[in-house]
Amino acid sequence: MAYNSKNIDWWLLAPILILCLISLITLYSFTIYNQNNFIFFHHQIIWIISGFIVLFLVSLIDFRSLASDYQLINIFYGLEILLLTSTLIFGREIGGNRAWLNFGSFSIQPVEFAKIILILFLSRYFADNNLNIRQNKMF
Numbered sequence: 001m002a003y004n005s006k007n008i009d010w011w012l013l014a015p016i017l018i019l020c021l022i023s024l025i026t027l028y029s030f031t032i033y034n035q036n037n038f039i040f041f042h043h044q045i046i047w048i049i050s051g052f053i054v055l056f057l058v059s060l061i062d063f064r065s066l067a068s069d070y071q072l073i074n075i076f077y078g079l080e081i082l083l084l085t086s087t088l089i090f091g092r093e094i095g096g097n098r099a100w101l102n103f104g105s106f107s108i109q110p111v112e113f114a115k116i117i118l119i120l121f122l123s124r125y126f127a128d129n130n131l132n133i134r135q136n137k138m139f
Contacts, residue, residue: 020048027040090102
């Protein structure tokens with residue numbers, strides 16, 4: 001499937017753009033008079049641009065084909081279990097929670113990836129077993 005502007009959900013993207021613009025205006029107004037803090041404004045711009053690049057790249061992935069590959073989902077699920085388990089051992093504590101893994105100067109929260117992987121894993125499980133959540137009792 002080719003990527004074009006017809007595939008973009010503008011009603012979903014518009015609030016994101018508005019919030020990013022409001023955050024930039026607010027941060028600019030707080031940092032304009034103090035050049036030492038103006039670096040935060042530049043960092044925010046870099047993070048917003050990076051976020052939109054990641055949003056674009058992720059939107060190119062066809063999640064229906066990803067969810068149909070059972071072996072790939074099992075690999076992702078197993079890797080995520082390892083990441084979550086390694087958080088207990090090697091995790092860095094921030095704000096009273098041991099939820100971050102450090103990779104040099106870069107740190108991640110494995111639970112954020114677990115949310116997406118669990119959705120893909122459960123969707124594959126329900127599709128394979130012909131389960132309809134609305135009609136069947138799960139427990």
